[in-house]
Amino acid sequence: MRSTATITDVANAAKVARSTVSRVFSQPSRFRPETVTRVQVAAANLGYAPNPLAKALSTGTAAAIGIVVPDIGNPFFPPIIHTAGLCATRFEIAVLIADTEETASREASAMEKLATRTDGIILVSSRQSNAAVLQFASRVPVVLINRDIPGIPRVLISTKVGMTQAVEHLAGLGHTHIAYVAGPRRSWSNQERINAVLEACGRLHLDLTTLKATNPTYEDGMQVAGVLLGSRATAVIAFDDLVAQGIMAGLAAMGTPVPKDMSVIGCDNLVASRTYPPLTSIDSRASEAGTLAVELLLQHADKDTRIVTESDLVVRSTTVKPRRT
């Protein structure tokens, strides 16, 4: 049993009532300076720190938030968790974490568990139905990241601008036929990305081949490289960096030099700087989303708040003029 000094110990040591100790910390101006210092000294001597659980119980607020992600192992999420944690500590708030392993049922139970311990939950890339999330959000403060459900405050990590820039960049280099390798069909991100590509290609009169990586993984990227070579595309935009990395590996394995024979653009800018050649990618500033979501949660943001982050193309070494045919 850990023996921490309690408010009663401090009260005894300072010869005051427990309530006085409590209030010395919350409203010191209510007491004469002498009393305040007497209590503070006693507290310091005993190494007193208020018990957050007891405080939570009596005040009704836990000074903690929960963050629920599908998979901590996915490099997309840690930066979000990181900034969320940073922001939370600024507010002296603890962060509980839950990993749902990409399943809706685990997600639901994790949220239920966290709900009773926290003041609210940040739900990242939820795998549950709109209805389930809405029902939950009606009981517990929730902020969504990368899920666009009207009626729940949300921050969306957009790559629309970056995707558009990517297509324009390729068009500017002289490409006339490009490919887009899509990610998970139903995800908000994929919808947004493909729409942006479609729009830009239409506007700039580029031919577009759409391919599919069933899962947004390195392996599926490698697979798709073969199909890609069968098309007439001279450049490819991948759903994310991982897929792009797989495509580059697949192309390399088939003896197609990047970028000479195929320009490649990734998305999320997660591993882009560490590939060889360094990958042109779209920086979605996903990490900002963590901070924003925490702020929204703590401010009890309006149910219709909807923040969309910015994005930029980061040109590195995988995009060049198409080889003359």
Add this chain to the structure above:
Amino acid sequence: MRSTATITDVANAAKVARSTVSRVFSQPSRFRPETVTRVQVAAANLGYAPNPLAKALSTGTAAAIGIVVPDIGNPFFPPIIHTAGLCATRFEIAVLIADTEETASREASAMEKLATRTDGIILVSSRQSNAAVLQFASRVPVVLINRDIPGIPRVLISTKVGMTQAVEHLAGLGHTHIAYVAGPRRSWSNQERINAVLEACGRLHLDLTTLKATNPTYEDGMQVAGVLLGSRATAVIAFDDLVAQGIMAGLAAMGTPVPKDMSVIGCDNLVASRTYPPLTSIDSRASEAGTLAVELLLQHADKDTRIVTESDLVVRSTTVKPRRT
């Protein structure tokens, strides 16, 4: 204010005392079946779930643990957090997380904060002094990961066996002069790795050149590639995958083909499968450490418990026979 049913509500609904409700859940055999079902029905109707904070306050155990890491963004840590979380949920225990941004002072304050909310802390790759950690561990249950402090239960992610295998693998291929690119001088991992390499090289009569990546990063790996080429080594073992990846990029940039002109081996097997060519690396099974640490913590493991994980060389495509000189 969230309106959850409390034990009092259930008691009223079931026409029993609050204590009865509490005990119906903890020791149902003490009551006649009729009473048990009456309470259970009432609880179900009201959607009652016990408040973990209240329970924590009255029992003195929070049913939560804390996990403190230097940097969630470092891909080494998420797998550990993931398995730790998995294990914790098996025990119906919540996980609080803190990111110390690689600084000892933040680490200290984070531990202090978590201590009052949890039943114990898993401290991963601590940046604090032995003395500071020991002092803290004397007040709060602590389990260390990747830090070897006698007197505190710890699990060490060892790559000794894998490193030895790596050297043997290179020797078997015919290499006679290899290089090791070291990581952070003071880290336990680096010590262990370099010692294993030294031992194996001595035993197998290989020449060894030791180089240094000041920080274990991609960039420092790139830098070191030039120095590496200046040596006579035909193969290089890097402190970790990130450095190896940087080395590969550096070599590629200087026109040295991997593996033909230089064999490369990484460590941690984190990104190894996604490089091109796929990187031969050492799998340290770091993720197991998360599970082990949680179990140690919850079992109040003996202060002298010291678990060392296994490791294996995973041969991929970056290691071949040395080119004839």
Add this chain to the structure above:
DNA sequence: TAGTTGTGCGCAACCGGTTGCCAATACTTG
């Protein structure tokens, strides 16, 4: 029938804080 034992359940204190309310003392003010 009285005494013993056992079963089933409630009373009330406690965990460590917060907070509404009020009593005692000090300080103004007419």
Add this chain to the structure above:
DNA sequence: CAAGTATTGGCAACCGGTTGCGCACAACTA
């Protein structure tokens, strides 16, 4: 100098659980 107003700080209830203890009643023994 008495009455009114601040100032200071204590009492006690409450948050939502857990748990030691004991009472009431039924069943069993003698």
